[in-house]
Amino acid sequence: xxxxxxxxxxxxxxxxxxxxxxxxxxxxxxxxxxxxxxxxxxxxxxxxxxxxxxxxxxxxxxxxxxxxxxxxxxxxxxxxxxxxxxxxxxxxxxxxxxxxxxxxxxxxxxxxxxxxxxxxxxxxxxxxxxxxxxxxxxxxxxxxxxxxxxxxxxxxxxxxxxxxxxxxxxxxxxxxxxxxxxxxxxxxxxxxxxxxxxxxxxxxxxxxxxxxxxxxxxxxxxxxxxxxxxxxxxxxxxxxxxxxxx
Amino acid sequence: xxxxxxxxxxxxxxxxxxxxxxxxxxxxxxxxxxxxxxxxxxxxxxxxxxxxxxxxxxxxxxxxxxxxxxxxxxxxxxxxxxxxxxxxxxxxxxxxxxxxxxxxxxxxxxxxxxxxxxxxxxxxxxxxxxxxxxxxxxxxxxxxxxxxxxxxxxxxxxxxxxxxxxxxxxxxxxxxxxxxxxxxxxxxxxxxxxxxxxxxxxxxxxxxxxxxxxxxxxxxxxxxxxxxxxxxxxxxxxxxxxxxxxxx
Numbered sequence: 001x002x003x004x005x006x007x008x009x010x011x012x013x014x015x016x017x018x019x020x021x022x023x024x025x026x027x028x029x030x031x032x033x034x035x036x037x038x039x040x041x042x043x044x045x046x047x048x049x050x051x052x053x054x055x056x057x058x059x060x061x062x063x064x065x066x067x068x069x070x071x072x073x074x075x076x077x078x079x080x081x082x083x084x085x086x087x088x089x090x091x092x093x094x095x096x097x098x099x100x101x102x103x104x105x106x107x108x109x110x111x112x113x114x115x116x117x118x119x120x121x122x123x124x125x126x127x128x129x130x131x132x133x134x135x136x137x138x139x140x141x142x143x144x145x146x147x148x149x150x151x152x153x154x155x156x157x158x159x160x161x162x163x164x165x166x167x168x169x170x171x172x173x174x175x176x177x178x179x180x181x182x183x184x185x186x187x188x189x190x191x192x193x194x195x196x197x198x199x200x201x202x203x204x205x206x207x208x209x210x211x212x213x214x215x216x217x218x219x220x221x222x223x224x225x226x227x228x229x230x231x232x233x234x235x236x237x238x239x240x241x242x243x244x245x246x
Numbered sequence: 247x248x249x250x251x252x253x254x255x256x257x258x259x260x261x262x263x264x265x266x267x268x269x270x271x272x273x274x275x276x277x278x279x280x281x282x283x284x285x286x287x288x289x290x291x292x293x294x295x296x297x298x299x300x301x302x303x304x305x306x307x308x309x310x311x312x313x314x315x316x317x318x319x320x321x322x323x324x325x326x327x328x329x330x331x332x333x334x335x336x337x338x339x340x341x342x343x344x345x346x347x348x349x350x351x352x353x354x355x356x357x358x359x360x361x362x363x364x365x366x367x368x369x370x371x372x373x374x375x376x377x378x379x380x381x382x383x384x385x386x387x388x389x390x391x392x393x394x395x396x397x398x399x400x401x402x403x404x405x406x407x408x409x410x411x412x413x414x415x416x417x418x419x420x421x422x423x424x425x426x427x428x429x430x431x432x433x434x435x436x437x438x439x440x441x442x443x444x445x446x447x448x449x450x451x452x453x454x455x456x457x458x459x460x461x462x463x464x465x466x467x468x469x470x471x472x473x474x475x476x477x478x479x480x481x482x483x484x485x486x487x488x489x490x491x492x493x494x
Contacts, residue, residue: 050370076372090367092359094282099275104371107273107378149367156371 003028003160003192004049009058011044011216018044019055020216031186031193033203036213036238042196045213046162049194050082051075062160080108083153083161087168089145091137097148098124098133104156123151127181143174147181154185161185163195167202175199179206200242204228212238255458259380260450266374266381276382283386288393291347295394296401298339299331303402306330307409311416320416324424327406328399332429332437333493336398337391338485341444344391345477349452352383353473356456357466365457375457384449391445392438399437436492443484448477 002025011019018041026032034042047053048060054068061067062078070078091100101123105116124130127147132140140148146166153161163182167175183206185191197203203210204224211221212235219234220227227235270276310326356379359365368375403425410416455473459465 047366052366052369079370079372082370084367084370086363086367088362090363092364094279095275103275104373106275107373108371152367152371 002026003063004194005059005061006045006048007059007061009045009048009055009060011041011048011053011056018216019048021058022213022216022218023058024211024218024221026192026194029186029190029192030208031182031195031206033207033210034194034196034213035198035200035203035210036219037241038198040213041216042213043164046084046164046194046196049160049162050079050084080156081159083150083156083158085146085149085153085161085163085166087165089137089142089149091145091148091152093137096134096136097129097140097144097151100137100148101151101155104152109156119155119157120151123155124148126154126185127151128177141174143170143177146170146178150178150181154189154191157189158191160192160194163193163197165196165198167197167199175202182206200239214238256450256454259376259454259457260384260446262376263380263384263450263453264446266377267385269377270381270385276378279379280382280386283382284390286351287344287348287386287390291343291394292397294347295340295343295398298343299336299398299401300405302335302339302398303327303331303405303407304409306335306402307406308413311410311414315414320410320414321420322424323410323414323416324403324407324421324426325428327410328403328425329428329433331399331402331406332433334437334485334489336402337395337437337440337444338481339402340391340395340398340441341448341481341485342478344387344394344445345448345452345474345481348387349448349477350470350474352449352452353456353459354466354470356380356453357459357469360457360459361462361465376453380449380453380457383453384446387445387449388442389445391441391448395437395441432492436488440485440488443488444481447480447484451476451480 004026006022006024009019009022022045034045036042044053048055049062049067051067059066065074065078067078098120102116102120105111105119121130124133127150129144129147129151132144137145166178170178179202182193182195186193195203195207207224209221209223210227212219214234220230220232222230270280306327307323311320311323314320314323365375368378407418407421410421411418452473455469459469
């Protein structure tokens, strides 16, 4: 059974259709990239998985549970399994990196301080940020903030991580580091990853499948090699546009 | 319709925040945040509150004293200043200072967090923003508002005494004796109760505006502006209503 299923999801804001019958599935343990032109609903799609937004029509199922119809307790159970990396990292400014990473453990679990310290250290090691543990978000670079956000996303031992533009605004070297981290987490911990990205070249290199979203609909969902060789005119147009940008 | 929805949302924020007050003391991060908010609300606004209350007392003394002098009744200056301050002006000026200094800061801070996805991040971590962010801020305002209102009253009364002694020829000891003779427990309780209500209102409005922010920097500016305007209006209206209930 697929881990996440979108069934004919429709969503509009102020009369503007953003998702228009979006349907696709995410398999357990895979890295799926959501690609497409700006404003086609990629981030909106991601937010539906954890009910930050609810569909106007259709259903979003996570492990068979309808996210928009489930109880508060079921939603918390789903959210406890899902890590979310926002574009900005979304770290709390008045807490150090270490405190930010420890936050979900301190607030939502009954773990001892020793266990919390151990898990936080492991998460910071995993994203290669142990040296910045005592720094505040304003004292570290954008790339480091994203890695700190990633450490916070994995510290609860989530089995799904949603990445919203993890490399936007980063230099190519840092982008490659982030891609490597996503791949490493996927391979070593079996974390299912959904990555919204504009970095098509990067996505072709580290993901298992790419889903092209246009006008709120799924146009093509295939492995990188098939995607690059697709004869679908919308995919060809998108690839050509991205090459033009590069 | 939009107004009704806004009122409903703000009321829900208030009820949920008040219900979450006990949880402020349960988690280490919330306790620390509560301490920071107490400092910001109390010590942080002290300079402004001191200046505002001092001049409020001085202006009151001057205006009332000049009128009393026409009837040779300057001996009642202390009583007039004290009764005005303790019943109305102390909680009112304290409320205005808190709305301008603390409420606006809360709305701007939470608004910025909302547009930077920090609020959404808390929700995904199953940390309710109302419990984690709103409750410590609201509780700090509810605790510090009456303390500051009392401080306002003391400083304003002293300011009035200085004006009475230096410009109206009223003996300071006589002024203070008059002031202390009029103050009773009911006036003090009413004044402090008003301050508590104002603290609750300012906190609720600021948190609701901040958490409801969208549309980036423009939205943050709008939320901050609205929090101050709505707080000012509610302070005036509720101040009148409480006075009417307690004194008519």
